[in-house]
Amino acid sequence: MKASRLLVIFLIAGLLVTTALGCSGGGKVSDNKGNGSNDKAASEPIKIGTLFPRSGNIAMLGEQAWRGAEIARQIVNEAGGVNGREIVFVDADAPNSQAAATETERLISQQGVKVIIGSLTSGNSLAASAVTERNGVVLWETSGISDEITSKGYKYLFRTCDRGSERGRQAMRVIAEVIAPKLGVPVEQLRVAIVNEDSSYGEAQMGGAKEEAEKLGINIIAHESYSSSATDLSAMVLRLKDAKPDVIFAVGYINDATLFWDQAKQYGLQVKALIGGGAGYSDPQFGKVEGERADGVLAIDMPTNIGLDKYRLEENRQLAEKFRSMYLKQFGGDKVPLSAEVGFMGTYVLLHDVLPKAGSDDPDKIVEAAKSIHIEETVMGWPVVFDETGQNVEAKPVAYQWKDQKTYLVWPSKWADKEVEDIPLPQQ
Numbered sequence: 001m002k003a004s005r006l007l008v009i010f011l012i013a014g015l016l017v018t019t020a021l022g023c024s025g026g027g028k029v030s031d032n033k034g035n036g037s038n039d040k041a042a043s044e045p046i047k048i049g050t051l052f053p054r055s056g057n058i059a060m061l062g063e064q065a066w067r068g069a070e071i072a073r074q075i076v077n078e079a080g081g082v083n084g085r086e087i088v089f090v091d092a093d094a095p096n097s098q099a100a101a102t103e104t105e106r107l108i109s110q111q112g113v114k115v116i117i118g119s120l121t122s123g124n125s126l127a128a129s130a131v132t133e134r135n136g137v138v139l140w141e142t143s144g145i146s147d148e149i150t151s152k153g154y155k156y157l158f159r160t161c162d163r164g165s166e167r168g169r170q171a172m173r174v175i176a177e178v179i180a181p182k183l184g185v186p187v188e189q190l191r192v193a194i195v196n197e198d199s200s201y202g203e204a205q206m207g208g209a210k211e212e213a214e215k216l217g218i219n220i221i222a223h224e225s226y227s228s229s230a231t232d233l234s235a236m237v238l239r240l241k242d243a244k245p246d247v248i249f250a251v252g253y254i255n256d257a258t259l260f261w262d263q264a265k266q267y268g269l270q271v272k273a274l275i276g277g278g279a280g281y282s283d284p285q286f287g288k289v290e291g292e293r294a295d296g297v298l299a300i301d302m303p304t305n306i307g308l309d310k311y312r313l314e315e316n317r318q319l320a321e322k323f324r325s326m327y328l329k330q331f332g333g334d335k336v337p338l339s340a341e342v343g344f345m346g347t348y349v350l351l352h353d354v355l356p357k358a359g360s361d362d363p364d365k366i367v368e369a370a371k372s373i374h375i376e377e378t379v380m381g382w383p384v385v386f387d388e389t390g391q392n393v394e395a396k397p398v399a400y401q402w403k404d405q406k407t408y409l410v411w412p413s414k415w416a417d418k419e420v421e422d423i424p425l426p427q428q
Contacts, residue, residue, distance in 0.1 A: 045086040046361050049107035051118035051128055052343075056095030058121065061339045065120050065143055066091070068336075068343030071326050075319075076351040083356055094119060097127035104131040104139075114361045115140060117347055120339070122146030122164075122200055129157050138363050142346030143339065147204045150389040156363055158370050158386055160346035162395040164201060164277075165208030167300045171249045171275045172212035174298065174399050174411055179247060179273045182423040188217040193245035195236070195252075195260065196277070197228035202251040205277040209249055221245060228256045233263050241269040251277035258289045265293065272424035275300060278397070282338075287405035294402040296422030303381045303398045303415060304338040310415055313377050319348075320379040345380045349373075353384075381415055 050069055053062035073087050081087055090111045092103035100119060107113045108131070115138040119125045125144035132139040133154045141149060141159040145167070150159055180187040194209055196202035202225065213220050222243040224236045237260070240248070248271050250260060257280025264270075275298040280286060282299035290297075305324075311317040323344055327336050355361065358369035375384035383394040399411035401420055408417045 043085065045088045046082055046355070047088055047090055047111065047113055048361070049104075049111065049113035049116035050089050050091045051094050051100060051103060051107070051116050051124065052120050053095045053124065054091075054093045059095070062094075062120050064337045064339035065343035067327065067331055068340035068345075069117055069142070069347040071323055071330070071340075072344050072347035072351055074326065075322065075348070082351060083359065087351055094124050094128070097121075097123040100124035101127040101131055104128040108132070108135050108137050114138065114363050115350070115366060117142060117350065119144055122149060125149050129154055132156055136363055138366050140346065140350050143342045145204070146200045147207075148200055150391040154390065155367060158390040158392075160349055160384060160392050160395065161302060161342055162397050163208075163391065164204030165211070166395070167277050167397050168205040168208030168210070168249070168251075169212035170397050170399070171205075171277060171300050172209055172216055172218055174275060174300070175218060175247055175249075175273075176216045178399075178411055178420050179423055182420065183246070183272055185246075188219060190219065191221045191244060191246045192218055193222040193224070193240055193243060193248045194220060195224045195226075195240070195248055195250040197252045197256055198225040199228065201279070202228075202277070205251045226256070228253050230256060230259070233260050234267060237263045237267045237269050240264075241267060245271055247271060247273045247275065249275045249277065250281065252280045254280040254283045254285050257281050257283070257286060261290055261293065261297075273298065274425065275399075278302075282400055282407060287402055287407070291405065292426070294405065296425040297402045298410070298420075299400045299402070299407065300397050301400060302338055302342055303409065304341045305335060306379075306381050306409070306415055307417060310381070311377065316377050316379055323379060341380060345378050349375065349378065349384055
């Protein structure tokens with residue numbers, strides 16, 4: 001009996017020890033599994049959506065913007081990725097705003113992306129941002145410039161490039177700082193007219209121009225707007241001729257920009273200076289179509305292909321040189337297009353500066369990280385500081401001038417390739 005009792009006691013004691021050890025070991029295995037899972041997540045690629053028009057009538061520009069973003073991805077991955085994690089792109093084609101909304105839904109619901117880079121056009125950006133905001137996904141806008149994009153109070157939207165209204169403001173500053181002194185006339189005595197195509201692109205620039213003109217004492221003596229699909233602007237040109245402006249600030253796309261300048265010649269509208277608000281007036285086709293008549297025309301647009309000697313920071317000089325070299329080697333050409341450079345700059349800021357600070361692709365952490373950064377200089381010259389709307393308030397366009405079918409950066413002077421000339425304009 002005693003032997004039986006002793007046997008039972010030993011068996012119970014052994015069972016208790018085994019159970020205790022088993023529980024302890026089980027805890028360690030659970031921890032190990034948890035750590036393994038975390039390690040796996042920490043080493044998995046970060047998946048990011050891209051949304052650009054890569055088919056349709058602006059496919060060339062969309063492809064260029066995507067290529068710039070792709071070079072940024074390659075450079076960041078070569079340097080070890082984001083905290084050791086590789087960046088992979090999931091690409092979507094958005095030839096129009098309807099496709100932008102549909103493809104944004106697909107990237108989120110089917111691909112599970114938490115941040116999307118895009119989207120070239122303002123229409124695409126407006127359509128996509130409504131979807132990303134509803135789903136709590138970040139839209140990282142690199143090139144759409146309509147003021148409306150950042151006017152909706154969206155939490156998950158950031159724009160690294162300039163606003164349309166800022167182009168209008170810069171045009172008025174060029175009139176005050178450059179054109180008036182070149183003409184030897186007090187700025188308040190200049191007669192300035194504004195001409196813009198009537199989409200949100202043109203209207204935003206017109207609004208900024210009028211606001212800045214009032215601040216600077218510039219006299220706006222006429223304002224005309226028209227549809228960019230117009231095939232005849234003669235009535236408008238004749239009204240402008242009667243108004244006798246010294247300077248015209250004009251906003252349009254390539255077809256209507258060349259139509260306006262051709263009909264200005266046809267109907268005898270002569271001015272001392274013409275400033276275009278980007279788009280058609282900085283398009284290479286403008287110089288090819290207008291030839292010598294493009295000489296002296298100014299255009300406000302984003303900075304691109306800044307001279308390497310102009311950068312303040314050596315790291316940006318090296319980065320710009322590497323980007324341009326990689327782009328031209330992979331995609332050809334003799335000069336990196338503006339759409340590619342602005343796509344690169346915005347994407348590089350996200351991948352190199354924001355995501356490492358966020359520590360993951362969690363949208364709320366990205367928002368927090370983006371709002372806290374202050375980048376002194378980018379490859380486009382301007383710094384990056386986001387305001388409460390998600391707008392980079394340091395993004396400022398520059399002025400180019402046409403000469404011999406090429407554009408040269410002429411203002412501000414710290415970035416200029418050459419000085420402004422041909423003011424007043426040569427014989428039109």
